[in-house]
Amino acid sequence: DIVMTQTPLSSPVTLGQPASISCRSSQSLVHSDGNTYLSWLQQRPGQPPRLLIYKISNRFSGVPDRFSGSGAGTDFTLKISRVEAEDVGVYYCMQATQFPHSFTFGPGTKVDIK
Amino acid sequence: QVTLKESGPVLVKPTETLTLTCTVSGFSLSNARMGVSWIRQPPGKALEWLAHIFSNDEKSYSTSLKSRLTISKDTSKSQVVLTMTNMDPVDTATYYCARYVVVTAILDYWGQGTLVTVSS
Numbered sequence: 001d002i003v004m005t006q007t008p009l010s011s012p013v014t015l016g017q018p019a020s021i022s023c024r025s026s027q028s029l030v031h032s033d034g035n036t037y038l039s040w041l042q043q044r045p046g047q048p049p050r051l052l053i054y055k056i057s058n059r060f061s062g063v064p065d066r067f068s069g070s071g072a073g074t075d076f077t078l079k080i081s082r083v084e085a086e087d088v089g090v091y092y093c094m095q096a097t098q099f100p101h102s103f104t105f106g107p108g109t110k111v112d113i114k
Numbered sequence: 115q116v117t118l119k120e121s122g123p124v125l126v127k128p129t130e131t132l133t134l135t136c137t138v139s140g141f142s143l144s145n146a147r148m149g150v151s152w153i154r155q156p157p158g159k160a161l162e163w164l165a166h167i168f169s170n171d172e173k174s175y176s177t178s179l180k181s182r183l184t185i186s187k188d189t190s191k192s193q194v195v196l197t198m199t200n201m202d203p204v205d206t207a208t209y210y211c212a213r214y215v216v217v218t219a220i221l222d223y224w225g226q227g228t229l230v231t232v233s234s
Contacts, residue, residue: 048227049221051222054220102174103163104163105161
């Protein structure tokens with residue numbers, strides 16, 4: 001199975017400042033169909049996960065444009081341009097390239113306010 | 115409006131079998147563009163994918179838990195059922211079901227989750 005790693009695991013940020021999370025996969029996430037099925041999810045405290053970004057850089061419906069995704073192959077990044085209080089939570093990257101064999105999630109990065 | 119809602123026991127004993135139900139609305143389990151997955155999250159830990167069922171009844175399971183899991187669906191009731199045998203305290207977790215969209219390979223809608231505690 002593909003292993004997903006994230007850095008940092010904890011990210012204290014100042015309100016209004018940017019934040020960046022890296023995600024790395026143990027093998028390329030480029031599917032045989034040419035797409036890269038890498039998503040980012042946000043989990044606010046006490047809430048279920050929420051889809052933010054799919055196929056590396058596509059924002060899901062209703063996601064603010066301060067969230068952006070980039071990357072290719074095995075290295076991916078989620079950026080928050082200006083952190084707001086409602087962005088506190090844990091962020092997970094997830095690969096679906098190997099699906100239906102498996103989905104794999106990263107360990108999560110906790111974002112909180114300094 | 116798409117919703118998913120998990121239901122099942124709050125507490126199970128070690129060695130017992132867990133049965134969870136995911137009731138969906140706003141889409142049909144017969145829609146070829148959709149599927150439903152189960153994912154779990156132990157307290158304070160990361161997400162772990164468990165199982166998936168497609169509209170054509172094709173199933174997929176986590177390699178590490180495959181021997182203990184069974185997923186099924188009742189399209190007429192809009193329900194997806196997950197059973198996990200031989201429960202252990204390490205299986206204590208919040209169990210989520212989520213909708214999968216085939217074309218984009220995303221889990222776009224999630225239920226609120228149900229916390230299952232395994233204890234004697």
